Amino acid sequence: MVAREIEDGIFWVGAIDWDRRLFDELIPLPNGTSYNAYLIRGSEKTALIDTVDPTKEYELISNLVRLGIERIDYIIINHAEQDHAGSLPMMLEIYPDAVIVTNEKCKDLLISLLHLPPEKFNVIGDRETLSLGDRTLEFLITPWTHWPETQLSFLREDRILFPCDLFGSHTATSDLFMKDERATYLSAKRYYAEIMMPFRGSIRGYVEKVRALSVNIIAPSHGPVYRNPSFILDAYTDWTSDAVKNEVVIPYSSMHGSTGKMVEYLTDALLARGVTVKPFNLSKTDVGELAMSLVDAATVVIATPTVLFGPHPQVVYATYLANLLKPKVRFASVIGSYGWGGKVVDTITKMIDHLKVELLEPVMVRGLPDEAAMRRLDRLADDILKKHKEINIV
Ligand code: FEO
DSSP states (O other): OOOEEEETTEEEOOEEETTOOEETTTEEOTTOEEEOOEEEEOSSOEEEEOOOOGGGHHHHHHHHHHTTOOOOOEEEOSOOSHHHHTTHHHHHHHSTTOEEEEOHHHHHHHHHHHOOOGGGEEEOOTTOEEEOSSOEEEEEEOTTSSSTTOEEEEETTTTEEEOTTTTOOOOOOSOSBOOOHHHHHHHHHHHIIIIIGGGHHHHHHHHHHHHHTTOSEEOOSSSOBBSSHHHHHHHHHHHHSSOOEEEEEEEEOOSSSHHHHHHHHHHHHHHHTTOEEEEEETTTOOHHHHHHHTTTEEEEEEEEEEETTEEOHHHHHHHHHHHHHOOOOOEEEEEEEESSOOOHHHHHHHHTTTSOOEEOOOEEEESSOOHHHHHHHHHHHHHHHHHHHHTTOO
């Protein structure tokens, strides 16, 4: 890759990871990703905003060499995770005079994660500034825009925000600036669901803080740069709001077809009542798609067969993940089948303690669902529609 200029004296110097297909050994990356680092030349000082994943550090170095950067005064670290800070040790070898500029919590984490010497740091606080001569960086301490040490950097004169993970998308693209709005929206929504959704409450406040800055450009550390900040700010305002949609998500597994028949029946029953349904067969689904569907849904129905005495392990995994992601879902239920007993409903309801949901009557059936079971599923569909009407989304 080559460095690319965003504005006069401000360059993208990161790396594109076209082939990466998994993040944190958990998150599928169907479109790869990028690790965006940025170089800012001031009249007196030069700053690098974030680094790249250590697997790509030679690309960062190559970009800097091609730009003829012989000295870096400051390396701003907005987030201690490896994909942004992991090339710091190499950068300090090449630019030994560089000072790492970050907040206290991030400094502590970087020392633990990378064994960096404490004297290399210049610690900044919320709303503190750093002069590069004719350009000024202002820092906003924003815990939990992924980890507790995260911060945003704002280049005042150019009105460019460097928010690191926040507002990003896992997309490998040769477009420096967003071109394909629809593709970027979906990619950013999936990314929000997987990474930012658990911190929805805090992030809603940060979005308003960013709006107050009147930024011209948002340059995140994954995916394309936004020349039209309201595109991503409006999307975040929607995703982080308390508003839910007339949608039901059904993550399910079926071993011998009984639970599958129940899911099929409930799906049809909900569709007939005008409710949007998103069933996810956990043997085939991409968990990123499932997470994305939970951003807006009013209701989740977890459907599982009984394995020995509890839910299917695939369903346990999906339920655990959904609970971690803390979507704004308002109602939940459990359906499925069993052979000789079990504690599926009890186990699953205990697993969703982070979800602030009202539990609707579960439907557990022995063996193959019969007519009586289908009537119970009709009643569940009626209940869901009634609840959606009560919160005025139908
Ligand atoms: Fe892109 Fe939280 O790292």
